[in-house]
Amino acid sequence: MTGATSRTIREAVEPLAPFLRFLQRYQQLIANPSDPNVCDFCFGNPHEMPLPEITDALIRWAKPQHQMWFAYKTSEPEAVEVVRASLVARHGIPFEAADIFLTNGAFAAITCALRAVIDPGDEVIYLSPPWFFYRTIILGFGATPVRVDIRPTRFDLPVDAIAAAVTPRTRAVIVNSPHNPSGRIYPDADLQRLGAVLEAASEHRERPIYLLSDEAYSRILFDSNAFRTPLHHYRRAMLLYTYGKTLLAPGQRIGYIALPPQMPDLEQLREAIFTAQTVTGFAWPNALMQYALGDLEQVSIDIAALQRRRDRVLADLGAMGYEAISPEGTFYVLVRSPLTDDEAFATLLAEAGVYVLPGAVFELPGWFRISLTANDGMVERSLPGFRRAIEAAAVEVAS
Ligand SMILES: Cc1ncc(COP(=O)(O)O)c(C=O)c1O
Incomplete structure (x- = not known):
């Protein structure tokens, strides 16, 4: 049936x-x-x-300090400040508090970022092999996933193939670095080329292309490798993150969407992301995780x-x-x-x-x-x- x-x-x-x-x-x-x-x-x-620091933080912050302790929470200022300071220190980009949206993990960050900008019938380019859920999330909004392959065994960022896949209906491109499952970190030069492709493709369009940067593993780096965010190379890029990896506690959900200050149409995007979080079923982290974030930010496996x-x-x-x-x-x-x-x-x-x-x-x-x-x-x-x-x-x- x-x-x-x-x-x-x-x-x-x-x-x-x-x-x-x-x-x-x-x-x-x-x-x-x-x-x-x-x-x-x-x-x-x-x-x-689990890391004992996680348990300690949750126990410490579970004790209510006032009547509103477990009231509805959206992006609470103290937790947002923890994220903002961390982002500024790691990326050198002067993010503003109003452009940080706390979510229940990268899962919700990806879902809400897409939901804020795509309409049914839009195309969203994703790179394959992908994280399992990209296609389902895209299809769930009535949009069309467009697959671009990343070739074994180098698993380089396929900038030319992305450029070839762009059509007038392309609304977003999802890039994940460090990449699950290959472990590849995309070099700055390739991200720069991608930024130039998207900038050229978005010019003279009423509906520009957004780059969704899935940075779930940006702090799980080996051999002193450095991570570079594509936000340095494209104005319309959104940074999507989860604490589920550094904490290795993916059931305790907290993450975020961050928009850089150079993003055009910031006011409209702020409103759209808040609305997307609402219609996605209150896609904010619970109160306890937000209180504990100042402690959790310091913790890593x-x-x-x-x-x-x-x-x-x-x-x-x-x-x-x-x-x-x-x-x-x-x-x-x-x-x-x-x-x-x-x-x-x-x-x-x-x-x-x-x-x-x-x-x-x-x-x-x-x-x-x-x-x-x-x-x-x-x-x-x-x-x-x-x-x-x-x-x-x-x-x-x-x-
Ligand atoms: C590439 C990638 N993006 C997003 C996620 C979602 O992370 P979370 O479940 O912590 O929201 C994962 C989790 O495995 C992932 O591998």
């Missing part, structure tokens, strides 16, 4: 099919998360106890430990014959599947108690993704399984 639900929503669910299929299998796995034989590399979820885990995974899998991409940032290592059918290879690994995310879930068949948020014990225990699976694949390919 199709009459029961919204046509737009039915269409929006279509790109999620491989993800939902995978999730069903994954939920069988997490039915027993304490099974000592399970090695879970699927998602950017924690596999160690141990990036050096994450980098050591990356190096270990790369070395051990490389020695077994796997081809893996060394990430410059993010939580992830992308690995070429020894079988063309990545879902079949993920099943081989699962039979050995090792769970990875097959590329079919993120538009990159022939690859799979490992999350480095697994703990060191899981890495250690997974190695015989990785070895058995690549050996079994070799036998299958040979036969």
Whole structure:
């Protein structure tokens, strides 16, 4: 029966099919998360106890100081100031408080930023392999996702292909650096070229193109790599962020949209984003997360430990014959599947108690993704399984 639900929503669910299929299998796995034989590399979820600083901050700020402590909260001035100071220090851009919109994570930041500027029938360019939900969010607004491929194995920003994909209906381009799942950080020169493309394309248009910069992993950087925001190179760029990565506490949701002072039509955008947050179902972080933000801003998982885990995974899998991409940032290592059918290879690994995310879930068949948020014990225990699976694949390919 199709009459029961919204046509737009039915269409929006279509790109999620491989993800939902995978999730069903994954939920069988997490039915027993304490099974000592399970090695879970699927998602950017924690596999160690939460950082004590997070617990301390939440306990401290849970105690009400006045009657309105848990009243409705939108973007509270104290939390906005924490974000503003952090952004100015990290990017050297003089953001204003009025242009920072606190959201429940990058998820809501992306959704509300899009909702503020796109209309049904608009085209939104996204880069593939993408974060799983871009297409669904775009389709959910009756807009059209336009896919531009990022090519293995360099995973460079495909500026020329983006330029070729722009049409009079293009309204937004989503760029994610450091990139999930390749771990690539786009260099300044490429972002500059992209900015020039979008500036030229937006000229003489009544409805300009917005660049949505998904910076979820901008503080998960390896090897002293620096992150550069595309906001330096395009006036109509919005910065979208989540604290879910540095805190590795994605269930405690807080993030933001930030607009740079050089953004044209700021007044209209402020109103549109506030309205988008309202119609998206009050898409602001809860009161407690906002109070705690001053403390949480200072907290981060141990990036050096994450980098050591990356190096270990790369070395051990490389020695077994796997081809893996060394990430410059993010939580992830992308690995070429020894079988063309990545879902079949993920099943081989699962039979050995090792769970990875097959590329079919993120538009990159022939690859799979490992999350480095697994703990060191899981890495250690997974190695015989990785070895058995690549050996079994070799036998299958040979036969
Ligand atoms: C590229 C990218 N963008 C956005 C998000 C959403 O982050 P959050 O769930 O913290 O809002 C994620 C989470 O995995 C991501 O990988």
